Amino acid sequence: MTVPDRLRDADLKPLWSELHRRFSTGAQVSRVTVKGLDGGQRAALADLLGMDRYPPPTVSLPVASLDAVLLELTGCDARTVTEEIRGPIGDRARDRRERERERAALWEWLAGHPVVTAEPALLGWVADVRRQGLVSASVPSTRALLERALKVLAALPADGVPLASFATGVLGDSHALDDGGRLSGLVLRARAVLQGAEPPGDAQERRALWELAGVECDALSTSVLVAGLRPAGPSVLAPVLRMWAGAGQASAVTLQQLRDSHDLRLDVPEVWVTENPTVLALAVRRFGDRCPPLVCSSGWPNSAVIRLLRTLGGSGATLRYHGDFDGEGLRIAAYVMAKTGARPWRMSSGDYLAALDAAPGPHPPPGRVTEAPWDDGLAQALVARDAAVLEEAVAGSLLADMEPTSPRS
Incomplete structure (x- = not known):
């Protein structure tokens, strides 16, 4: 469309600016208020609208009246003319x-x-x-x-x-x-x-x-507690672990030793993983030199724990993880499973409720509880019962699970 020059007069700029602003809100506009008009701007507006007197410095105008005047002058409504003069109208x-x-x-x-x-x-x-x-x-x-x-x-x-x-x-x-x-x-x-x-x-x-998180940590002091590991492979670590397992002893493996052992393989179907060293100690006491492959995270697992579990899982063994039934235990379990592919071991809501009923109280509160990805009802059960069951309380059941995988059992 062609806009007459008179509509582009500088004195009409406040009108077009306010129309552009209001139309750009995206709301229906029925009236527009123009404020702070000087003498020339009031005269221009009176001339445009055919008023017999100047409007006041602040004037409220019906958009329908503007449409009627502009349709007669240009064949277009106020929105179209405003967009032609001021540019595209958005929709805020x-x-x-x-x-x-x-x-x-x-x-x-x-x-x-x-x-x-x-x-x-x-x-x-x-x-x-x-x-x-x-x-x-x-x-x-x-x-x-x-x-x-x-x-x-x-x-x-x-x-x-x-x-x-x-x-x-x-x-x-x-x-x-x-x-x-x-x-x-x-x-x-x-x-x-x-x-x-x-x-x-x-x-x-x-x-x-x-x-x-294993960044710039001491590779000599960062270690993982193990028992019953009898790995194959030519690395220096493999025969050392076989020796300790044969002696019925637990051992601590450093991150540095794991980094230097590139071919650590277990020819077993399962590796048991616990959160608490007490359970590992009980397993060693019960099984001695027949202890099944067992790794302890000792609470939040460090980089040595994760590296060893990834290595053992990569050799074909299924990792079975158990931890405390409390908020922290659920978070540690989720972390271990996410980072190593371990599977839950007696960590369902049913296992928790059975352990709670079997273990004598009182039980400590579970603390801050977050969801357990492997069991939708576990976190809800902990919150509802408001009671934690620590791993040591179910050690007997865990050791019974390990028994069939004990060498020469």
Whole structure:
């Protein structure tokens, strides 16, 4: 369309600006109020609308009246003329709904990501990230950052490598996880949530969290407690473990020893994994040199535990995991299963209720409980009963399960 020059007069700019603003809201516009008009602007508006006197400095105009005048002058309504003079009219309400939809889709994606669903405790981290809001008010930027954080979380625990080397291996950038950066902060907050700790408040606490995740940890002091392992293979560690198993003794294997043993294989169908050293000690006492293959996570597993379990699982053995029936125990179990492919062992809601009924009370409270991915009813049962059952209380049942797999049994 061709807009007459008189409609482009500078004195009519307040009218077109206010119409453009109101139309861009996406709402129905029946009246428009133009404020702060000077003498020339009032004269221009009176001339446009055929008024017999100047309007006041603030005037409210029916859009239908504007439509009638403009249809006669141009053949188009006020919205079309406004768009021709001021440019395309948006729809802020629609844009706002679209932004809300994009944000909702982002948080839904994050909560449903395999790294999060494998360890439901991370839903607390998701909620924290959501409270923090978007990075640079941008959904794509936020998702890109979160994808990098999830990639790092999936790669942890590490094997004691320096932080820069770990960042290079996972992200291709040695500085990607530098202290104080947004990405490293996201990752460490997630690790803190997993372990039920407060976010790190200083450099020392950040270093401690990285060490617990196997980054720049001491490969000699980081170890895993085992019993009954009789691995094949030519590595130095294999005959040492066979010797200790033959002597009916438990042993501690360091991360460094595991890193130097590239061919550690077990020719057994199952490896039993417990959370508490007491259960391992009871197994050694009961079975002696007939102890089945047994690994202890000693609470939250360090990088030596995870590396050994991945190695044993990779050799074909099925990993059977049992831990405490409390909030922390469920989070540790989810972590071990997510990182190693271990399967639950007497860790169902039915097992919990049976153990609770069989074990004499009183029972301590379970603490903060998060979902157990392998059993939808387990967390609910713990909350309903408000009672924990520690692994030592069901040691008899666990040892009975191991009995058929004991060598020469």
